[in-house]
Amino acid sequence: MDANIVKILVSSPIFHDISPSQLDIMLDCLNPKINTYNKNSYIAVQGEPYTGLGILLSGEAAIIKESASGSRVIMTVIGPGDLFGEMIAFSPRKHWPASVFAQGTCSVMFLPPEKIIGECTHVCGGYKQLIKNMLVLLSTKALMLNQRVEYLAIKGMREKISIYLLEQYKINQKNTFVLPLKRNELADFLSVSRTALSRELGRMRDEGIIEFYRTSVKINNLAMLRRGAE
């Protein structure tokens, strides 16, 4: 296997803690298929049969959800080393739940999922690590989604903001901190409109609960913030 490819693969979370030499051996068992895609072409099409666990080797691709009427929403953008289709690999579903679209020229490695829990009887250390990595990846994904559901299920704008800020406060352990998201991204994450988000933040500032400038925030009244979270 090409040394360059191995280099990218060892940086990918799916091969975390697997040495290049181990990886080289494992690839023989895993039966990977490598394809290249031109800019603005489909790597995977929503609804079509699943083609395996994808690892982006080079280029940039967008995961997009397409509605029946043809409107397209970009879910995420992925780069070299990133995975896609990891949720479907071991589920009973056998169709792509979203499309993957090459933003530039891309090369992609597909792994047949059945090979991961594979026949490969000589259980090298790398093999065990691979499974462990898959378990970690899926758990983390599920937890992230779970957290997102929790935020989306919150009714009020004030409540969403308060809970989000309290969580950030807990992480930073300081009254003043910098948010990891820009306004637009935060609005997206909370699934509210940016303008309404800004308005509510303004109100909270007027009430003396917080101060902010762009992504930096200072909590002035923790008790009131807590009350806002209900």
Add this chain to the structure above:
Amino acid sequence: MDANIVKILVSSPIFHDISPSQLDIMLDCLNPKINTYNKNSYIAVQGEPYTGLGILLSGEAAIIKESASGSRVIMTVIGPGDLFGEMIAFSPRKHWPASVFAQGTCSVMFLPPEKIIGECTHVCGGYKQLIKNMLVLLSTKALMLNQRVEYLAIKGMREKISIYLLEQYKINQKNTFVLPLKRNELADFLSVSRTALSRELGRMRDEGIIEFYRTSVKINNLAMLRRGAE
């Protein structure tokens, strides 16, 4: 190991396709801890250190999310054979993201997650199956959550309903079908108020798109329903 316990375990998705005799052998490796809990006591407390992958052997327990202010929301109710804490098992997080509360007298088996990707070098068939089951469980969970996020991210009431009905239509392949959820549950799933949901359903009926009585629905105008889904 008690034959009764083995009987429940083989019915649990985590030990799917593992024979009782295989299971009996595996349990020696897995180092399970069994505890019993009185009615109305905590099996796990949100925020406290993770105690392992839980399998409910008997009784009924509720997964509840508790907010800082002390308000409690029941997420799901689980019964014998059901799992809990499967998302945290392989993630870097080491604290319960929700509480588990015994609704009646419960007995619970906890498995240390590190044993699942275990040291157990004699790779019996059952062991491989166990890992496969974990992967399937986590994938399915992630997909479910993903679907939920998609619904919650939808803005309009009409749009939510239309997409939901179209999905049900696709499943049933008939114009007339019975919804798997009651109004209350559907409102919960879509994260809208029941009254607003009923109102919009009424509007859609007035416009001749659908007919309905309780949980049975008939689609009268598929094209309009599609348009409602944007």
Add this chain to the structure above:
DNA sequence: AAAAATCGGTAGCTATAGCTACCTAACGTG
């Protein structure tokens, strides 16, 4: 079979948050 609880539809009121539009501050690029 009567009583109680659940389920579901309707109506009116109102708070909320989305949308458009606009403007200023920061960033980045040739």
Add this chain to the structure above:
DNA sequence: CACGTTAGGTAGCTATAGCTACCGATTTTT
């Protein structure tokens, strides 16, 4: 450094959906 672009705050208007209240129908309990 001038230009375009992105990020973010503000304002006014309005549609939407939440809430309360109520009532009839259905199911469950006793």
